[in-house]
Amino acid sequence: MSKQYYPTIGLEIHAELRTKTKMFCNSKNDPDETRPNVNICPVCMAHPGTLPVINKKAVEHVIRTGLALGGEIANFTEFDRKNYFYPDIPKGYQISQYKYPIVSGGSLNGIKITRVHLEEDTAKSFHYPKEGYSLVDFNRAGVPLMELVTEPVIKSSGEAGAFARELQLLLRYLGVSDVDMEKGQMRVEANISVADGNGAQTYAEFTQKIAEGKAKLGTKVEVKNLNSFRSAERAIKYEIERMTNLLKEDRGDEIVQETRGWDENKQSTFSQRAKESSHDYRYFPDPDLPKIYLSEIFNLDELKTSLPELPWQKRERLKKYGIVSEAIEIFVQNQMLGEYFESVTKPFGTDMDKDMDKIRLASNYITSDVLAHLNTAFEATLPKPANFSELINMISEGKISSRGAKEILGHMHGHDDSPMKIAVEKGLLQQSDEGELKAMIGKILAENETVVAEYKQGKEASLQYLVGQVMKVSKGSANPQVAGKLLKKMLE
Numbered sequence: 001m002s003k004q005y006y007p008t009i010g011l012e013i014h015a016e017l018r019t020k021t022k023m024f025c026n027s028k029n030d031p032d033e034t035r036p037n038v039n040i041c042p043v044c045m046a047h048p049g050t051l052p053v054i055n056k057k058a059v060e061h062v063i064r065t066g067l068a069l070g071g072e073i074a075n076f077t078e079f080d081r082k083n084y085f086y087p088d089i090p091k092g093y094q095i096s097q098y099k100y101p102i103v104s105g106g107s108l109n110g111i112k113i114t115r116v117h118l119e120e121d122t123a124k125s126f127h128y129p130k131e132g133y134s135l136v137d138f139n140r141a142g143v144p145l146m147e148l149v150t151e152p153v154i155k156s157s158g159e160a161g162a163f164a165r166e167l168q169l170l171l172r173y174l175g176v177s178d179v180d181m182e183k184g185q186m187r188v189e190a191n192i193s194v195a196d197g198n199g200a201q202t203y204a205e206f207t208q209k210i211a212e213g214k215a216k217l218g219t220k221v222e223v224k225n226l227n228s229f230r231s232a233e234r235a236i237k238y239e240i241e242r243m244t245n246l247l248k249e250d251r252g253d254e255i256v257q258e259t260r261g262w263d264e265n266k267q268s269t270f271s272q273r274a275k276e277s278s279h280d281y282r283y284f285p286d287p288d289l290p291k292i293y294l295s296e297i298f299n300l301d302e303l304k305t306s307l308p309e310l311p312w313q314k315r316e317r318l319k320k321y322g323i324v325s326e327a328i329e330i331f332v333q334n335q336m337l338g339e340y341f342e343s344v345t346k347p348f349g350t351d352m353d354k355d356m357d358k359i360r361l362a363s364n365y366i367t368s369d370v371l372a373h374l375n376t377a378f379e380a381t382l383p384k385p386a387n388f389s390e391l392i393n394m395i396s397e398g399k400i401s402s403r404g405a406k407e408i409l410g411h412m413h414g415h416d417d418s419p420m421k422i423a424v425e426k427g428l429l430q431q432s433d434e435g436e437l438k439a440m441i442g443k444i445l446a447e448n449e450t451v452v453a454e455y456k457q458g459k460e461a462s463l464q465y466l467v468g469q470v471m472k473v474s475k476g477s478a479n480p481q482v483a484g485k486l487l488k489k490m491l492e
Contacts, residue, residue: 003196003197003248004196004197004200004201004206005194005195005196005197005244005247005248006155006194006195006197006200006203006206007155007156007192007193007194007240007243007244008152008153008154008155008192008193008194008195008217008218009152009154009155009156009157009159009160009190009191009192009236010114010149010150010151010152010153010154010190010191011148011149011150011154011160011163011164011188011189011190011191012147012148012149012150012188012189012190012191013147013148013164013167013186013187013188013189014121014145014146014147014186014187014189015145015146015148015167015171015176015177015179015185015186016031016121016140016143016144016145016146016177016179016184016185016186017057017058017061017062017143017144017145017146017176017177018061018175018176018177018178019055019057019058019061019144020057021055022039022044022055022120022142022143022144023052023054023055023058023095023118023119023120023121023142023143023144023145024043024044024052024053024054024055024095024120024142024289025041025043025044025052025053025142026041027039027040027041027043027044027142029143029144030139031143031178031180031183031184031185032183033139036135036137036138036139037137037138037139038139039139040138040139040141043142044090044138044141044142045090045138045141046090046091046092051288052095052286052288052289054079054289054290054292055144056297058118058144059102059118059292059294059297059298060298060303061144061146061174061176061177062102062103062116062117062118062146062176063102063103063294063298063300063303064174064176064303064306064307065103065116065146065148065170065171065174065176066102066103066106066116067300067303067304067307068170068174068307068310069103069106069107069108069113069116069170070105070106070107071103071104071105071106071113071116072103072104072105072106073102073103073294073300074100074101074102074103074104074294075293075294075295076100076291076292076293076294077097077100077101077102077291077292077294078097078099078100078285078286078289078291078292079095079096079097079118079285079286079289080095080096080097080098080099080283080284080285080286081093081094081095081096081283081284081285081286082094082095082096082098082119082281082283083281083282083283084276084280084281086122087123087125087134087136088122088123088124088125088136088141089122089123089141090123090138090141094119094120094122095119095120095286095289096117096118096119096120096147096283097117097118097119098278098283099283101115101116101117102116102117102118102294103115103116103117108163108166108167108170109162109163109166111150111151111153111154111159111163112150112151112153113148113149113150113151114149114150114151115148115149116146116147116148116149117146117147118144118145118146118147119145119147120141120142120143120144120145121140121141121142121143121144121145122140122141123136123137123138123139123140123141124136124137124139124140124184140184146176146177148167150163152191152193152217155203156236157232157233157234157236157237157240158233160190160232160233160236161229161230161232161233164186164188164229164232165229166311168181168186169311169332169333170310170311171186172335173308173309173310173311173335174307174308175308181227181228181229182227184227187225187226187227188226188227188229188232189222189223189224189225189226190222190223190226190232190235190236190239191220191221191222192220192221192222192223192236192239192240192243193217193218193219193220193221193243194218194240194243194244194247194255195215195216195217195218196215196218196247197209197215198214198215200215218243218247218252218255219252219255219256219257220257221239221243221255221256221257221258221259221260222258222259222260223235223236223239223259223260223261223262223269224259224260224261224272225261225262226262231262231264234262234267235262235269238267238268238269239260239269242269243255256274257274258271258272258273258274259272259273259274259276260272311332314331314332314338315328315329315332318331318332321345321354321356321359321360321363322356322359322360323359323360323363324363326367327363327364327366327367330367330371331363331367337366337370337371337374340366340370340382340385341362341363341366343385344362344366344385344388344389344392345358345359345362345389346385346389347386347389348362348389348392357396358392358393358396361392361395361396362388362389362392365388365391365392365405365409366388369406369409369410370382370409373410373413377413380413381413381414382413383409383412383413383415384416387412387416387417387418387419388412390418390419390420391405391408391409391412391419394419394420394423398430398479398481398482399423399429399430400419400423400428400429400430401428401430401479401480404423404428404429404430407426407428408422408423408426408428411426430478430479437470437478437482437483437486438486438490440470440473440474440478441466441470441483441486441487441490442490443473444466444469444470444473445466445487445490445491448465448466448469451465451466452466452491455491456491463484463487463488463491466487467480467483467484467487470483470487471483
C-alpha cells in the first residue's frame with residue numbers, strides 16, 4: 001500500500017478597513033491617494049512625545065465582522081506592541097493585538113476561525129535595484145488593518161481560495177472594507193504543511209490519527225503577501241507539491257520552518273527568511289493605550305441587528321425562487337445587479353405569494369442580455385426597474401415574442417420609453433386575434449398543399465414549417481403558440 005501524504009493549510013488574511021482616518025491618529029485614510037507622504041502626521045510618523053488615540057469605528061468594524069462570522073466578542077481587549085525593525089515601520093514596533101483579540105472563534109464556508117484582531121498597517125516600500133536605493137511612502141502607515149486567522153483545517157488550494165473569496169464578499173456586504181486586492185487592501189498569507197498519513201487512507205482518518213497522537217503535522221512553511229486569489233491558490237499548490245516530493249524522496253529534513261515568497265513570473269516560491277515565533281516579537285501591552293471593556297462602549301445586540309443580509313443568507317432566500325444556481329451566484333457576487341433584480345421582481349407578489357415564473361423569466365433576461373450589455377457597453381446603463389417589470393409582464397402574457405423582447409430591451413438601455421410604447425412603434429406586438437390569424441392561416445394552407453399532405457401523413461416537422469410561414473407572413477407579429485393551436489385545429 002503506497003504512502004499517502006496530506007496537506008494542512010491555515011490562512012492569515014489582512015484587510016484594510018474603511019474609515020475616514022487612520023487607526024491611532026487623525027491623518028486621512030485614503031487608498032486612492034497617489035502623492036507620496038501627504039497623509040501623515042507626527043503620530044503615525046512616530047515623532048517623540050506623540051500619543052496614539054484608538055479609532056472607535058475601526059473597532060466597531062471588527063466587532064460587526066465577528067458577529068457575522070458567529071464568533072465570540074471579547075469583553076476585555078487591549079493593544080500590544082509587536083517589536084521588530086523594518087524601514088516601513090516608523091516606530092520600530094507595530095501596534096497589534098496578541099493575547100486578547102476582539103473576536104475569537106466563528107466560521108466561514110465551513111472553515112473554523114481562530115481569531116480576528118485589529119492592528120495598524122505598515123508603510124509601503126518601493127525598491128529600485130538598478131538605481132541602488134529604496135523609497136518609503138508612509139501614507140499607508142497606521143491605516144486600520146484587520147487580521148483574520150483560520151484554524152489549520154483547510155485541505156487544498158481550491159478550498160483556501162474559496163474561503164478568501166467568500167471573506168472578501170462578506171467584508172463588502174458589511175461595508176467594513178473595499179478589499180481591493182489590486183490596491184493592496186486585502187493580502188493573503190498561507191501556512192502550509194504536508195505530512196505522512198501513517199497509514200491513513202482518507203483525510204478523515206488522518207485527522208483522527210493526529211487527534212490520537214498516531215500521526216503528526218509536518219513542518220510549517222509560510223508564504224506571505226499573496227496579492228491575488230489566483231496567486232494564493234497557485235502558491236499553495238506549488239508548496240504542497242514541493243513538500244510532497246521531498247517527503248517521497250526521503251528528503252523531508254530539507255523542509256524547514258521558514259517564510260517564503262511567491263515569484264509570479266517563475267510560478268514558484270522562494271526562501272526569504274527563517275520563520276519567526278511569537279517570542280521573537282517580544283509582545284507586551286502598549287502603555288500609551290487604555291484597556292478596553294467593549295460592553296461598556298458598544299451595544300452588541302444593536303450591532304447584531306444592524307447587520308445586513310449576509311451572502312449565504314441571500315443565497316438561501318434566492319433558492320426559494322427556483323432560479324438556477326449560476327444566476328443566484330451572479331446576484332450574490334454582483335450586489336448592484338442583485339439589487340436591480342430585487343427591484344424588477346418586487347411587483348411580482350409578496351414574499352409569501354410570488355409569481356415564480358415571472359421571477360425566473362426576469363432572472364434569465366438579467367443574467368444573459370442585461371449582463372452582456374453591462375460587460376460590453378462603453379457607458380452601460382440599466383433600464384428603469386418599472387419598465388423592465390412591464391417588459392417581463394408583456395413576455396409572460398404573450399404580447400411579444402422572445403425575439404421582440406430582445407429588440408425592445410436593446411432600445412430600453414439609455415431610454416426611458418416604456419416597452420409597450422417601443423413595441424407599438426416598432427410593430428413588435430404579437431398578433432393573437434384568432435379571426436385575423438385564421439384568414440392568414442387559410443391562405444398559407446392553400447399555398448402549401450404538399451406540406452399539408454405530408455403533415456396529414458404523420459410528418460410532424462411539417463407543422464413547424466407552417467408555423468414558420470405564419471411568422472414570416474406576419475413579419476414576426478403572430479403569436480406562435482396561438483398560431484400553432486389554430487393550425488392544428490384547421491388541419492384536422
